[in-house]
Amino acid sequence: MTEEDICLTVSFPARKGGVLLAPVGLATPHAAPLSVTVQGAGVRLIADPLAAQHAMELTPTAEQVEIAWRFIRSGAPYPEALFTPRDSRFTRSAAALSTEMREIADGRDPAGIKALADHVAGLFTYGHPGTRFYDGQDEIPQICSLTVGSCVDINAYFIAACRAAGYEAGYVTGYFIPDQKRTHCEDMHCWVVTRTEGLVQEWDIAHHLKLGTREIRPGLNPKPGVRVPMAHSMGLSFAAAGLHDIKLLGEPWWIEADGTFSRPDLEIRFQGYRALAY
Numbered sequence: 001m002t003e004e005d006i007c008l009t010v011s012f013p014a015r016k017g018g019v020l021l022a023p024v025g026l027a028t029p030h031a032a033p034l035s036v037t038v039q040g041a042g043v044r045l046i047a048d049p050l051a052a053q054h055a056m057e058l059t060p061t062a063e064q065v066e067i068a069w070r071f072i073r074s075g076a077p078y079p080e081a082l083f084t085p086r087d088s089r090f091t092r093s094a095a096a097l098s099t100e101m102r103e104i105a106d107g108r109d110p111a112g113i114k115a116l117a118d119h120v121a122g123l124f125t126y127g128h129p130g131t132r133f134y135d136g137q138d139e140i141p142q143i144c145s146l147t148v149g150s151c152v153d154i155n156a157y158f159i160a161a162c163r164a165a166g167y168e169a170g171y172v173t174g175y176f177i178p179d180q181k182r183t184h185c186e187d188m189h190c191w192v193v194t195r196t197e198g199l200v201q202e203w204d205i206a207h208h209l210k211l212g213t214r215e216i217r218p219g220l221n222p223k224p225g226v227r228v229p230m231a232h233s234m235g236l237s238f239a240a241a242g243l244h245d246i247k248l249l250g251e252p253w254w255i256e257a258d259g260t261f262s263r264p265d266l267e268i269r270f271q272g273y274r275a276l277a278y
Helices: 095-105 111-121 151-164 205-210 273-277
Strands: 006-013 020-023 032-039 041-048 053-060 064-072 124-126 147-149 168-178 188-196 199-203 225-232 236-238 243-246 253-255 267-271
Touching: 032 041, 032 053, 053 064, 053 225, 053 236, 064 225, 095 111, 095 151, 111 151, 111 205, 124 151, 124 205, 147 151, 151 168, 151 188, 151 205, 168 267, 188 225, 225 273
Parallel strands: 124 147
Antiparallel strands: 006 064, 006 267, 020 053, 020 253, 032 064, 041 053, 041 236, 168 188, 168 225, 188 199, 236 243
């Protein structure tokens, strides 16, 4: 592997009798997967046909599992399926939420999306709550007071807001490699892509909040670093693995007997920061 190669690798201890769900990588205008290599596990490729998206079902065959994705710097436009609404409890909007968001956006293109982003930023403080505002709900409820949320929670609300107001919006999951680290990160990240009148914009409200600002600007900003896209959309279903309406797919997860997920003890390594950043 040369210095110009872009490669993200995760490794983790295997679990006897365990089965994992893992992404294959996502092509975006900024980065696209070339290959994925798995060591220490058998691989079955499965799909969500409505999302036009594949995933890997992994069965460990050794004590340690390693997955390596190789990327190039640019790829195809965001897939059409990313912008297609799904009938999922993670994407449906409550009636009160829909009414409020249409009023805020007021049919403006693209200024209405910026107004929605600023509104959503004003509703959240960044954090990882034990109970999320949509837990136990069949739709994304309207938020009326300051709420603690992670990038996953904030973006779920932002996408619901955009779609309720009539804008196309999609959800991208992957890894963010901070400039101050460059060779590793701790966990997954996610961001939002909107499209209106042919204008495609990316948004990262969570990073703005982490840097202490609620004045949101489009773009993969404001925190310096690079992104490695892995999958898209919420409410995915992989029927071949018996998985239906799962929240998201961003990194490898153990599939528990009751259909829930748990995160392996991942070591995440990255090579090729300069090739992707410059």
